[in-house]
Amino acid sequence: MNNFFMRFQQWMQRLMYGRYGTDRLNWLLLILYLVFWALGAFTRFLLFPILAWILLILVFFRMFSRNTSKRWAENQKFLSAWSRVKGFFSGRSAELHDRDHRYYHCPKCKNKLRVPRGKGKIQITCPVCHTEFIKKT
Numbered sequence: 001m002n003n004f005f006m007r008f009q010q011w012m013q014r015l016m017y018g019r020y021g022t023d024r025l026n027w028l029l030l031i032l033y034l035v036f037w038a039l040g041a042f043t044r045f046l047l048f049p050i051l052a053w054i055l056l057i058l059v060f061f062r063m064f065s066r067n068t069s070k071r072w073a074e075n076q077k078f079l080s081a082w083s084r085v086k087g088f089f090s091g092r093s094a095e096l097h098d099r100d101h102r103y104y105h106c107p108k109c110k111n112k113l114r115v116p117r118g119k120g121k122i123q124i125t126c127p128v129c130h131t132e133f134i135k136k137t
């Protein structure tokens, strides 16, 4: 029995030799696969199992790919997009929870400005391009 596992391990190692294996993006695809598979099972809506199959094929394609640098680049792209999404939401929630300030974008250069709340109509000067505009706080 032990021998069988040893052989299996060796076989796996040979199989995976020079291949990409798994990464964060593949884990996400695998999770999405399970989600779509479950949705398909519950709703019996044909689109979900099709999407699940496509995701599973993608997971295996990336796992056994020999083009490791390309797969690595894909994962890096995914990770940077993911951190942007996270940054967007955490930035938004900071603004929502800030009761003392209002946030505006400069009409000219789109620079983000923070002004104190409850001061009535005030003239704001953008510190970047010095454009002046009036806002109610």
Ligand SMILES: [Zn+2]
Pocket: 106, 107, 108, 109, 110, 111, 126, 127, 128, 129, 130, 131
């Ligand atoms: Zn500006």
